[in-house]
Amino acid sequence: PTVSIQDNTVEASLPTGESVTVHLYGATVTSWKANGQEQLFLSQKAHLDGSKPIRGGIPVVFPVFGPPPKDHATSALPQHGFARNSTWEYLGKSSSESADSQGDMTVKLDFGLSHTLLSEEFRKAWPYEFALVYSVTLNKNSLMTALEVRNEGKENFDFQVLMHTYLSVEDISAVRVKNLESKTYIDKTQNATSHTEASNALAITGETDRVYQALDPAVPIIVSSAADDKPLFSITREALTDVVVWNPWIEKAKGMADFAPDEAYKNMICVEAGSVSGWQTLEAGDSWEGAQNIKSRL
Numbered sequence: 420p421t422v423s424i425q426d427n428t429v430e431a432s433l434p435t436g437e438s439v440t441v442h443l444y445g446a447t448v449t450s451w452k453a454n455g456q457e458q459l460f461l462s463q464k465a466h467l468d469g470s471k472p473i474r475g476g477i478p479v480v481f482p483v484f485g486p487p488p489k490d491h492a493t494s495a496l497p498q499h500g501f502a503r504n505s506t507w508e509y510l511g512k513s514s515s516e517s518a519d520s521q522g523d524m525t526v527k528l529d530f531g532l533s534h535t536l537l538s539e540e541f542r543k544a545w546p547y548e549f550a551l552v553y554s555v556t557l558n559k560n561s562l563m564t565a566l567e568v569r570n571e572g573k574e575n576f577d578f579q580v581l582m583h584t585y586l587s588v589e590d591i592s593a594v595r596v597k598n599l600e601s602k603t604y605i606d607k608t609q610n611a612t613s614h615t616e617a618s619n620a621l622a623i624t625g626e627t628d629r630v631y632q633a634l635d636p637a638v639p640i641i642v643s644s645a646a647d648d649k650p651l652f653s654i655t656r657e658a659l660t661d662v663v664v665w666n667p668w669i670e671k672a673k674g675m676a677d678f679a680p681d682e683a684y685k686n687m688i689c690v691e692a693g694s695v696s697g698w699q700t701l702e703a704g705d706s707w708e709g710a711q712n713i714k715s716r717l
């Protein structure tokens with residue numbers, strides 16, 4: 420594997436042609452190439468200069484998902500917290516022959532963010548002594564992102580975490596999301612009311628913003644082709660029991676200045692692994708880890 424470092428991005432590639440690019444801003448994966456093609460959606464007007472969270476790829480959401488609640492330790496933070504709009508540091512790489520028989524290579528990139536690296540504004544807003552280690556592991560046909568959260572202070576803190584993955588699809592009307600049937604979800608397009616998923620192949624036919632809850636992490640969420648039911652992506656998780664399915668659709672796509680072109684809602688679907696229903700409490704001195712593993716075009 421090779422790893423190259425530009426001023427604010429780290430790129431790793433495998434001899435078999437796969438590659439991944441990570442921006443130090445937000446430790447945001449902005450590109451994942453496999454089977455010779457880009458797997459992630461990145462808006463043509465995504466800000467890559469640190470002026471605004473990157474619209475696309477895999478933003479890291481921590482310590483709060485969505486607009487922070489009132490009268491809470493996270494109340495003074497921006498939507499989706501500070502991790503995706505802070506500059507992380509590159510901690511290094513490790514590569515290995517993976518276990519599988521083909522001897523396919525694996526390369527892992529590690530990134531860190533701690534309270535000492537945080538801006539004064541964010542540190543004041545959320546004054547806990549935390550440390551995050553985010554690792555991005557590239558295999559021949561999969562990408563894994565894992566976040567370790569450490570509490571290095573003397574006070575417990577509550578957090579939410581989510582990997583806000585923008586998957587690239589050719590045509591949103593030709594995909595289905597599977598393995599959500601009979602699961603409970605909060606529908607944020609219907610005043611956050613609770614519903615039960617009736618479909619075993621969810622079609623996206625309008626603005627969709629749903630938090631599916633308490634999903635067995637080992638059961639893959641599959642984005643499949645409507646035409647032949649072939650899986651395009653399969654996402655398994657560790658410790659992340661919620662999955663958000665989001666597509667802004669026409670009006671919301673037009674309404675986001677950094678979402679371009681407007682019609683690009685047809686070429687993306689967010690399937691986001693997280694722990695966002697309620698709060699994880701991390702005790703002083705403890706650590707927690709969560710991960711997603713995305714297999715592509717199997």
Ligand code: TA6
Pocket residue numbers: 472485498499583607628663665689691
């Ligand atoms: O993950 C879905 C969501 O929470 C939507 O409600 C929408 O707000 C989206 O995230 C994007 O949020 P952002 O702050 O990146 O514009």
